[in-house]
Amino acid sequence: MPGEHASAELLGALSGLLGNVNAAALALDVPGVVDARRVRADIATQLSDYVIPRLVQLDGPLLTVVGGSTGAGKSTLVNSLLGERITESGVLRPTTRSPVLIHHPDDAKWFAPDRILPDLPRTTVPSNDTYALRLATSTKIPRGLAILDAPDVDSIDKGNRELAAQLLAAADLWLFVTSAARYADQVPWDYLRLAAERSTSVAVVLDRTSPDAVTEVRGHLARMMTSRGLSDSPLFTVPESNVDAEGLLPAESVAPIVGWLHDLAGNPDARGKVISHTLDGSIRHIVLRSHDVADAMDAQIEISELLYTGVDEIYRQALESFTTQSTDGTLLRGEVQVRWQEFVGTGDLLRSVEEKVGRIRDRFVDGVTGKRTRSSDIVAAIETGVFNLIVEQAEKAAAAGAQSWAEAPAGKTLLAGSRDLDRASRDFRVKAERTVRDWRQAVLELVRTDGGDKRMTAKFLAFGVNGIGVALMVVMFADAVKDKDSTVALGHKLLSAIFGDDAVKALVTKAHADLDARVAALFDAEMNRFVELVGRPDDLKARQADLRESARLSEGARHADFIRGGEHSA
Structure with a gap:
């Protein structure tokens, strides 16, 4: 040790x-x-x-788990080893009862719930709860030894079989019980093979064997043990005998086993x-x-890379498509285009920004008159356009991701256990609306912050933060268009007049990068629905x-x- x-x-x-x-x-x-x-x-x-x-x-005490075949007489053997009836044998198979762990009263501390087999609840009374460990004390068992009567390893009840395997895996020593009728069965030998692989200490008990068959069966069993790596394991024989009124075998029948166990406990x-x-x-x-x-x-990593790479590429393409369409003029069509044209008027109206500050102020600002601002109309149209583009790309990505997984067996299984992966998540629209709204506020804050010393100029005051913010968004949406229409060019002229060309480029870059980052975070969260199932390679x-x-x-x-x-x- x-x-x-x-x-x-x-x-x-x-x-x-x-x-x-x-x-x-x-x-x-x-x-x-x-x-x-x-x-x-x-x-x-x-x-x-x-x-x-x-x-x-x-x-701590040596934990000896008594396991073996159905009908091998384990419970009778355990009681006979103790010299008193503690564990009950079952007439009907499978027997449904708690496994019983018998120990000396002075050794009780070793088997508290936080010790051996910590996940099994403890009880001190007989129970039909298969997964409760019944603790029983006896002064007839020496200190330093504990005996656990386990369910049958070949029980027809799956729960009994699983518990038997769990208990045997927790043993310091297996006392494996079989009989002349069952010793060659496959299931017990599967367990004994595992014991040999683990180098688990094992003793085998040949029980319920008639005197005229003991020599032949014992010899055959010994040869089987040798061929399976258990040549050093003790082999005990308990001849078939009548039990007394307490259901115990004659003391002399089990004396060699009792002596061996007591020697271990005392040394x-x-x-x-x-x-x-x-x-x-x-x-x-x-x-x-x-x-x-x-x-x-x-194999998990290989399939994970296949499935992960597929959805990662799909969502990357979704973001790239959004990025492209948010600068190629796509968002300046339809409602946005109409509202923007209403907002800026004709090119003649703003032909000379410097000369017509007062007239521009009349069109961009109605705070003095109390009329509804057209800037709010264009902002609403812009937010709707950006929102729709985000949702469209998210829905396409979800459908494509699910389709790519459906083409692989492992992916198909994951899809079957999940719901609605082929659609954007249920709260995606709410998140998208919030994202667009937050981005619009960030654009206005960008105008305020980068306006700096421009904020008190006549041009800045004429258009206000909202008007300049709208112009910045429109210019950004057509940033990749070489031949910008007159109304977009007008917005750029307006911004240049206030900030200068270099500053306008910087503002457009910042506004676009901020929108991309926010949408990327949205798409990452959507992709994570897939990633959580497959794991990142x-x-x-x-x-x-x-x-x-x-x-x-x-x-x-x-x-x-x-x-x-x-x-x-x-």
């Missing part, structure tokens, strides 16, 4: 491994993923149920070797299987690297604690 407590290095490494195993993304339906998910779940369960709790209490070194052997094998096996999970992530690669690194650190810490520590060599 490495000592009463494992090193902080080993505990830290395995805790990190548990976190990275749980974080290993296996969400995509690719070949082999079902097995990979099962392996991931098995690793996480064994780390949290057994390995880490055991490492923080290495001097700290022997008990420590069993625990160390199982722990070391479990950690070694966990490290190997963790690399298998990391390998399985290769770089994130998956980072998780894979973290998993491999934590497995490597765990293996190094295992060697430090168990190999150089001295009592067991892997």
Whole structure:
């Protein structure tokens, strides 16, 4: 044993491994993923149920889990080993009852809810709750030993089978019970093969075997154990016998097993070797299987890159299309064009901005007269135009993204489990309206801020922030048009007269960059609906690297604690 407590290095490494195993993304339906998910779940369960709790209490009692085939007589054997009836055997199969953990009263602290099998609720009374762990005390079991009666490994009830596997994975020692009628069955040997792979300490009990068949069956069973890597595991035989009024086997039938268990319980070194052997094998096996999970992530990353790249390109194109149409004059058609022309009037009216400040002020400002400003009409038309363009591109992108995923099996599965990915999100229109409104306010603030020393000039005062802001938006919407119509050119002339040509270019660039950034954020949020399902390839690669690194650190810490520590060599 490495000592009463494992090193902080080993505990830290395995805790990190548990976190990275749980974080290993296996969400995509690719070949082999079902097995990979099962392996991931098995690793996480064994780390949290057994390995880490055991490492923080290495001097705790030896947990012996009694498991095996249906009808092998496990419960009768457990009661007989104790010399009293504590666990009930079932007449009907599958038996539905809580697994029972029997320990000495003085060892109760070792089995508190935060210790071994922390996720199983505790009870002290018989229960039909399969997933409750019943704790029972007996003075007939020595200190340093605990016996857990588990469900049948081949039960027809799935819950019983799953719990049996979970309990066996949390054992320091398996006491595996079979019978002459069931010893060659495949399911028990699948478990025993797993025990050999993990180097789990195992003892096999051949139960309910008639005296005339003991020699033949025991010999065959011993050869099977040797061929499957269990040649060093003790093999006990319990001949078929009548039970007494308490349902107990004759004491002499189970005496060899009782003596062996009591010797382990009473010898700290022997008990420590069993625990160390199982722990070391479990950690070694966990490290190997963790690399298998990391390998399985290769297929996840490959499909993730395919699906992610598809939607990323689609939303990039959506933003590029919006950017293009917000400068190529598209937004100056229809209602916006009409309102803008009403707003500025004819070219003759504004032929000379310098000479007609008063007349321009009459058309741009009605604050003095109290009449409805035409600037509010053009602003409303502009906001509607920008909003419609954003929604149009978002809807097209969502439909295209869903279509691209539907062409890949993994993407099709993700689509089936999600709703409305082929449409923009339900609150997108509200977000788009807010985005456009906020951008319009930002344009006005840009005019105020960059107006600076121009704000008190006659031209600035004549048009006001709203009028200048409208002109700036219109000029921006036609920025990429070489042959601008007269009304757009008029807006540019107006801005140049106030700010100068270079300043106008800077204002247009800032206003357009701000709108693009806001729309990009909207489209990113829309794309994230897809990304949340598939994951970003770089994130998956980072998780894979973290998993491999934590497995490597765990293996190094295992060697430090168990190999150089001295009592067991892997």
